Amino acid sequence: MSNKISLTRYLVEQQRVHGHIPSQLRLLIEVVARACKSVSQAVNKGALGGVLGSAETENVQGEMQKKLDIIANEVLIEANEWGGHLAAMASEEMEGIYVVPNRYPKGEYLLLFDPLDGSSNIDVNVSIGTIFSVLKMPEGDRGVDEGDFLQPGRQQVAAGYCVYGPQTTLVLTVGDGVAMFTLDREQGSFVLTQENVRIPEDTKEFAINMSNMRHWDAPVRRYIDECLQGKDGPRGKDFNMRWIASMVADVHRILTRGGIFMYPWDKREPDKPGKLRLMYEANPMSWLVEQAGGAATNGRQRILDIQPRKLHERVSVILGSKNEVERVTGYHGA
């Protein structure tokens, strides 16, 4: 008897044993996972599938879309719209929310996603991924609108990502720690390969785009300067740097071996709080990091406590090993 635990069995146990998730949420997560398997197949085809390169269109963020951005978005919409679990969806690639069509039953959940994060890496064969977040539809029998999505990240009921790298790995939390599932392509199923993921509280590795250094705020510059001074400086140890330019890949490394990830506010766009998106990048990643014992802040407050004002709101992100996050901003974690 194989001792492999499938995603389905893990979720059934979360539902039955821990009473952590209702069946509708379990089924929703399984649909998202199946959609990620389809995205993985498309990503893995690369040039052979004619899916590389630009789609010659811009998304709501004003960013040039890759063909795979659009493909991944369509896969996630089509996989999730008919199941009866959702009232609506929101995507980095769509300006407004996507209300489940009346021909399908509506459910009590809201699904938000960045269908393909890190798409600047697609054409150079570097890891990319899908990030997702699940909220509950607020009570009331009225129709769903964008305001229903504007909930702080602490109200998420599920969050995760699927990283399309040397392995395709689904990383998930439903509030009972973080579990990792590796896609077994022979079986076509996600298999539990790690649970109770813990981020070391200290690290010697930071992730930031150093080319933006002249634009940062003083606390971030001070923190990085101290790291660069190494063991001769106030930190008393040498640091290493990694920057993959795929948040999914950088966060996966931090969940796996610790570290700090920073995309801080910078003065290039002073009226924007940051580059990354709160609802479907920072919130799901912050919950995962906190569930694994790390911390996540925008430099002034816990990311999960931020009250969103608009769907595509941006945010400054400093997350990872708790003691490092605290050192940057004096932040004391959740």
Ligand code: P6P
């Ligand atoms: P830069 C990818 O476009 C993304 O949203 C994150 O995944 C990544 O961490 C960041 O932007 C990379 O930004 O400015 O270094 O290209």
